[in-house]
Amino acid sequence: MIEIKNFSKIYNGENKAVDDVNLTINSGEIFAFIGHNGAGKTTTIKAIMGILDFEEGDILINGQSIKKNPIECKKQMAYVPDNPDLYENMTAIGFINFICDMYEVPKEERKERIEKYAEIFDIKDKLNNEISSFSHGMKQKVAIIAALSHNPDVLIMDEPFVGLDPKAVFDIKEIMKKMCQEGKTIFFSTHILEVAEKLCTRVAIIKNGKIVKVGSMDEVKGDESLEKVFLELDDKNI
Secondary structure, eight states, X not given: OEEEEEEEEEETTTEEEEEEEEEEEOTXXXXXXXXXXXXXXXXXXXXXXXXXXXXXXXXXXXXXXXXXXXHHXXXXXXXXXXXXXXXXXXXXHHHHHHHHHHTTOOHHHHHHHHHHHHHHTTOGGGTTSBGGGOOHHHHHHHHHHHHHTTOOSEEEEESTTTTOOHHHHHHHHHHHHHHHHTTOEEEEEOSOHHHHHHHOSEEEEXXXXXXXXXXXXXXXXXXXXXXXXXXXXXXXXX
């Protein structure tokens, strides 16, 4: 569960990139976070992960504050960034094992999960290759496998579908659904609104740092498509 309470992020002492955001993402929920470029999505996500400090409000991960208990919060989370900046001089398996070491994943557990996800994402025969030789999509797959390898309770992803081939997009959606069924929390941003509409339990739309719409998918879109609702809100002077 993620609870974002009166969260604001200010840059240079005056630029309020995110303004008094309140959101609750429940366990067993796939939650989409959408907005135009610069709306505050990535800033919010990095604050949830404890990457960015913030001036106002608090963010709780399963009841614990990311400000007061950052290590305990981070142990429960996995993060897939919008741009997979991995260690280029490492092999894929070396990087995934490095992440597993940080999360203290037992050898047998990690072996089973890595094999499972490497098979799903069709990179089993490339695990010993250096990351520097990979395309963006391949790096994205490595980042996703590393995130899933420690079986997180909370999965945070920023534009996870960018650069992935159609099969990989299908596979990650199926994994997200299964995690949701297991009671895990999934929060992700995306510009692919059709995917969000079909996949997500709930959705929030952010504009200029403020939440302008939040609720179940049916509540937010009504009889229209999510894309149409988003474009209508984006056109309004809010």
